[in-house]
Amino acid sequence: MIAHGYLILLFPLLAFAVNGLWLARRNGFAAGLFSILMSAASLAYAIPLALEWFAAVHGGDASAPVEAWRFTWLPLEGALKVDFSMILDPISVMMLLVIGTVALLVNVYSMGYMRHDPSRGRFFALLSLFAFSMLGLVIAGNVFQMYVFWELVGVSSYLLIGFWYEKPSAVAASKKAMIVTRFADSFFLLGIVLAAYAAGSMDFSVLNGSAIAAMSREVSLGGFHVNLLFLASLLMFLGGWGKSAMFPLHIWLPDAMEGPTPVSSIIHSATMVVAGVYLTARFFPMFAAAPGFLDLVRVVGIFTALFAAVIACTQKDIKRILAFSTLSQLGYMMFSLGAAATVLGGVNTAAYSASAFHIFTHAFFKCLLFLGAGALIHHVHANELDAMGGLWKKLPLTWISMLLACLAIAGIPPFSGFWSKDEIILAAWQSGHGLSAALALFTGFLTAFYMFRLYFLAFHGEPRGGHGEGHGRHEDPWMTVPIVILAVPTVLSGLLAKDFFHHFALPHQVLSESPVEHVAWLPATAATLGILGLFLAFVLYGRRGADAKAALSVEGRGGWYRLILNKFYIDELYLFVARRLLIGGFAGAVKWVDTNVVDAAVGATASGTLRSGALLRRLQNGNLAFYIGAFLFGILLLRILGRLPL
Amino acid sequence: MTLERCLLLAFALFAIGVYGALTRRHLVGLLISIELMLNAANINLAAFAHFRPGDATGGATFALFTIAVAACEMAAALSIVVAMYRRRRNLDLDKLRSLREPIEAEPGAGKAP
Numbered sequence: 001m002i003a004h005g006y007l008i009l010l011f012p013l014l015a016f017a018v019n020g021l022w023l024a025r026r027n028g029f030a031a032g033l034f035s036i037l038m039s040a041a042s043l044a045y046a047i048p049l050a051l052e053w054f055a056a057v058h059g060g061d062a063s064a065p066v067e068a069w070r071f072t073w074l075p076l077e078g079a080l081k082v083d084f085s086m087i088l089d090p091i092s093v094m095m096l097l098v099i100g101t102v103a104l105l106v107n108v109y110s111m112g113y114m115r116h117d118p119s120r121g122r123f124f125a126l127l128s129l130f131a132f133s134m135l136g137l138v139i140a141g142n143v144f145q146m147y148v149f150w151e152l153v154g155v156s157s158y159l160l161i162g163f164w165y166e167k168p169s170a171v172a173a174s175k176k177a178m179i180v181t182r183f184a185d186s187f188f189l190l191g192i193v194l195a196a197y198a199a200g201s202m203d204f205s206v207l208n209g210s211a212i213a214a215m216s217r218e219v220s221l222g223g224f225h226v227n228l229l230f231l232a233s234l235l236m237f238l239g240g241w242g243k244s245a246m247f248p249l250h251i252w253l254p255d256a257m258e259g260p261t262p263v264s265s266i267i268h269s270a271t272m273v274v275a276g277v278y279l280t281a282r283f284f285p286m287f288a289a290a291p292g293f294l295d296l297v298r299v300v301g302i303f304t305a306l307f308a309a310v311i312a313c314t315q316k317d318i319k320r321i322l323a324f325s326t327l328s329q330l331g332y333m334m335f336s337l338g339a340a341a342t343v344l345g346g347v348n349t350a351a352y353s354a355s356a357f358h359i360f361t362h363a364f365f366k367c368l369l370f371l372g373a374g375a376l377i378h379h380v381h382a383n384e385l386d387a388m389g390g391l392w393k394k395l396p397l398t399w400i401s402m403l404l405a406c407l408a409i410a411g412i413p414p415f416s417g418f419w420s421k422d423e424i425i426l427a428a429w430q431s432g433h434g435l436s437a438a439l440a441l442f443t444g445f446l447t448a449f450y451m452f453r454l455y456f457l458a459f460h461g462e463p464r465g466g467h468g469e470g471h472g473r474h475e476d477p478w479m480t481v482p483i484v485i486l487a488v489p490t491v492l493s494g495l496l497a498k499d500f501f502h503h504f505a506l507p508h509q510v511l512s513e514s515p516v517e518h519v520a521w522l523p524a525t526a527a528t529l530g531i532l533g534l535f536l537a538f539v540l541y542g543r544r545g546a547d548a549k550a551a552l553s554v555e556g557r558g559g560w561y562r563l564i565l566n567k568f569y570i571d572e573l574y575l576f577v578a579r580r581l582l583i584g585g586f587a588g589a590v591k592w593v594d595t596n597v598v599d600a601a602v603g604a605t606a607s608g609t610l611r612s613g614a615l616l617r618r619l620q621n622g623n624l625a626f627y628i629g630a631f632l633f634g635i636l637l638l639r640i641l642g643r644l645p646l
Numbered sequence: 647m648t649l650e651r652c653l654l655l656a657f658a659l660f661a662i663g664v665y666g667a668l669t670r671r672h673l674v675g676l677l678i679s680i681e682l683m684l685n686a687a688n689i690n691l692a693a694f695a696h697f698r699p700g701d702a703t704g705g706a707t708f709a710l711f712t713i714a715v716a717a718c719e720m721a722a723a724l725s726i727v728v729a730m731y732r733r734r735r736n737l738d739l740d741k742l743r744s745l746r747e748p749i750e751a752e753p754g755a756g757k758a759p
């Protein structure tokens with residue numbers, strides 16, 4: 001079973017090839033069915049493979065990667081070569097299952113959501129490509145293979161975000177996603193080259209093992225002395241920084257919702273954005289060995305978590321709120337990995353498993369939230385909360401499932417998000433990062449608040465317009481079934497998988513220090529804060545007589561509200577830097593040099609040739625006597641100069 | 647008679663030919679001047695053959711050969727002159743300048759010459 005693990009990848013690739021080359025243009029419905037079939041086959045292969053892997057490693061060191069297969073793709077110089085291989089360890093197996101599940105359910109959902117889209121065949125082809133790329137990324141046994149699939153993930157997200165390419169905003173969003181992540185990826189590539197040069201290998205097993213000692217030295221870089229390990233870690237982490245949309249490279253993710261909602265769902269839950277977190281987890285032993293590096297990861301993570309949560313409290317667009325909640329949750333995952341470095345200088349591996357656990361639970365409830373949001377949007381034909389309200393009667397199954405997902409993300413026990421978030425905060429506390437843990441608790445409160453703000457404004461209160469009124473109950477089974485299925489792991493995945501992550505999802509080759517004893521008051525505090533946030537949202541938006549229109553209006557709001565509503569003007573800052581400084585300043589100077597130096601030199605050469613040519617043309621005067629004279633004069637001249645023999 | 651005198655004669659003849667070629671405005675005059683230059687070369691050939699120790703027939707043969715070639719060349723050239731006269735009714739070199747570059751065309755103006 002394990003030796004043929006490549007089949008998990010080949011099924012979606014086959015779906016992409018068949019749909020993209022042939023089926024998409026003939027029959028969109030058949031293309032969708034084929035994609036569903038292939039993703040189901042992929043998942044059906046992944047589950048027994050995971051069981052077999054689990055049986056094989058059970059009792060031994062589960063974190064040691066099992067290599068399913070390997071072939072050499074590019075033999076480079078000496079021992080340096082690029083292999084393609086498949087490694088199975090706790091996080092890659094977990095990701096295989098998560099991606100398989102999410103891809104299957106999103107494909108099924110898209111059958112309903114994209115029902116009226118004329119080019120849905122193309123959509124299914126690209127969705128399969130996306131799943132294939134992400135599956136290839138997680139099984140990568142070497143960093144170059146990871147980079148290949150990393151870029152494939154980038155290009156498929158570009159194609160899907162810009163799926164409705166006749167919409168200028170979708171084109172702009174897809175370009176934004178591509179440019180921002182490519183900017184970060186260029187550092188990733190630099191990091192790969194540097195690490196391969198310094199370590200002589202691209203395998204994770206080497207980079208996370210023997211290469212650490214070889215790279216732990218100071219190098220001089222333009223007069224500064226930097227630690228080579230830190231530098232390589234930073235460059236590679238920057239790739240994950242952009243892919244996982246950490247502040248300040250987060251600007252592409254809220255715009256990425258311009259794509260169809262199933263795309264947002266798969267981007268935000270299982271593919272694309274968790275790639276950055278996955279990269280950090282994959283390089284965890286190396287990053288943990290770089291002095292002070294995990295502190296950077298922790299600060300970036302907790303800042304993004306808090307920053308995005310604050311913005312999410314003011315947004316009106318339902319998908320935008322969810323996008324900022326994704327940013328916030330990704331911040332949690334990064335924060336957790338960073339918090340593994342204890343204040344005493346040791347490594348607390350409980351934080352690593354907490355991060356993997358949060359990836360796992362988050363994938364289900366975030367996928368559900370987006371699919372549910374898609375159902376709402378499909379129903380009212382608008383993204384804004386202004387057009388919703390009172391939808392619980394129209395979409396009862398979606399309503400119940402969304403309620404469960406909101407409870408999960410808000411961290412209310414016993415739903416899944418509570419367990420993973422609790423593990424993260426607990427691990428941070430055990431590592432001695434009191435302030436960060438407090439900020440994470442506060443972010444949890446904000447999360448509960450903005451999620452239930454969305455919930456109450458969308459499902460309760462009086463209906464506020466939208467096209468969906470008067471249709472009665474209106475739920476499409478293609479869309480409702482995946483939502484209801486996802487409600488099961490949303491509720492249970494935390495409780496059931498807790499022990500698995502605790503015991504098995506540990507980083508390889510990292511020595512853990514014995515964790516501090518469990519802090520009993522922390523889960524209670526986290527749950528209380530979540531319930532407080534829920535209650536605050538209820539008082540403001542949910543109770544009878546709450547004025548939803550006033551709650552959504554910007555009129556009479558203070559400057560702080562506008563600042564947050566406009567996302568702290570980060571996008572405008574980017575535009576300023578891009579337009580004024582880069583295009584206006586730097587590009588203007590370059591243009592001046594181009595016009596006045598480069599072009600001028602070319603022009604001068606051309607006009608000089610023309611002018612000297614015009615002078616020489618006067619010799620061609622048609623006077624035979626002049627020609628003869630010139631001829632004789634020339635012979636004499638050559639004779640005098642000694643070039644002619646007598 | 648010495649070699650120097652022969653060479654001086656050839657030089658004078660050649661110089662006269664050059665002068666004529668540069669100044670004659672009539673096409674036939676130009677041809678005559680060229681013929682003078684050829685003859686100067688022939689004198690050189692004959693003179694060197696004569697004053698060189700040994701057999702002189704080589705140089706004389708060469709001179710004869712050149713004369714024959716020049717005669718053929720003249721026949722061709724004169725027939726061209728006749729054809730030219732029939733066509734243009736004119737043998738003035740200052741007027742036969744249709745192959746010259748038109749001076750009024752400015753550089754880069756794109757005018758066909």
